[in-house]
Structure formats: C-alpha cells, structure tokens
Amino acid sequence: MKVRTRFAPSPTGYLHLGGLRTALYTYLFARKSGGTFILRIEDTDQKREVEGGVQTILDVFNTYRLPFDEGATLTGDNGAYGPYRQRQRASIYHICARHLLLQGKAYPCFLTEEELTAMREQQAEQKLDFGCYGDFAIYRNSDANAINTFVGDGSSYTPP
Numbered sequence: 001m002k003v004r005t006r007f008a009p010s011p012t013g014y015l016h017l018g019g020l021r022t023a024l025y026t027y028l029f030a031r032k033s034g035g036t037f038i039l040r041i042e043d044t045d046q047k048r049e050v051e052g053g054v055q056t057i058l059d060v061f062n063t064y065r066l067p068f069d070e071g072a073t074l075t076g077d078n079g080a081y082g083p084y085r086q087r088q089r090a091s092i093y094h095i096c097a098r099h100l101l102l103q104g105k106a107y108p109c110f111l112t113e114e115e116l117t118a119m120r121e122q123q124a125e126q127k128l129d130f131g132c133y134g135d136f137a138i139y140r141n142s143d144a145n146a147i148n149t150f151v152g153d154g155s156s157y158t159p160p
Contacts, residue, residue, distance in 0.1 A: 005030040006038035007068075008086070010045055011053025015060045027066055039071030041085045108157040109139050110150050 005026040009019055030037040039061070041054055055074060061067070070079025077084050100106035109132065111119070123130050142150075150157065 001033060003030055003033040003035035004038060005035065006040050008040040008042040009057050010042040010048070011050065011057060012045060012048040013050055013053065013056075015057055020060060020064065020066075023061070023066060024064075027068075030069075036069045037067075038079070038081075039068040039084065041072040043085050043087050046087075107140055107142060108147060108150075109137075110155050110157045111139070112156070 007019075007023040007026050009015055009023075015023075027037045029035075039057075041057070043049060043054075054072065058074065068078075070081060070084065071077070072082075072084040083089055097106055101108075111132065119132070119136050120130055123136070
C-alpha cells in the first residue's frame, strides 16, 4: 500500500533538529511504501512568522537532501492537491467548521487576549493543563441569540 505522508513545519525560525528528524521519518516511511512525501507550510501563526522562514525550511531540506514530492515552494505549489500553505486552505476549513457549527459540534469563541492570559495564569496556579475546556469554555453553550449579539456588536472571535 502506498502511503502519503506530510511534514508541516511553521516558518517561525530555524528548523529544529527534532523537526528535521520527524521530516526524515515521514520521508522514509513514504519511500518504503513507494508513496508520496508532502511538505506543507503551517503558516497560521502570523505573529511569530519570520521573514525568510520558508526559505530556511527549503534550505534545510536541500542541505540534507530531503526531497519532497509535493509541497510549497518559494514560487508557489508543486503538486496536484494544493494549496500547500495552511492559510491558503482557510476556505476549505471554514466550510468544514460551518458544518460542525450547524451540527452543534463547534462554537465560536469570543475570549479576548486578556481573558486568555488570565485563564492561563489561573490554570498555571492550579497546576491544570492549559486550554479552553470544562468551566474555562465559557462560550461553549451560548445560544444563537447570544452569538448573534456578540457578532453584531463587532466582538472579535475565533470562528468555528
């Protein structure tokens, strides 16, 4: 059976040795099965993205002779199943998220940066895992009217 594997680094600096090891494993696994090795760029963290980050990733792949069959290049995409940059796939994910929202399996989160920081501090003090779960997921059970009010007021939110 041919396997399709992918490695999806974030262009936020140098490629960590552990990331290179993971890329090598996924490359070898694809090669062993006669499959495809894909490089997708995880560029959703725009605050931490560094200029030239994608070039750095491509340089490391070149230096260690780790060729990918499909993926992001500096000039676009190489392969039939792109786009290979995560941000360019947003419309696909929004369709899926909307479907989950309509099924009641997802919700928009209106937590502000300040509320998230306070939540993380409280979780750290209580030695809890970080995340928006349980009592910390204060918007999980919001009804449609409350959500519409937040959206109508121009509140920022993480879309479903």
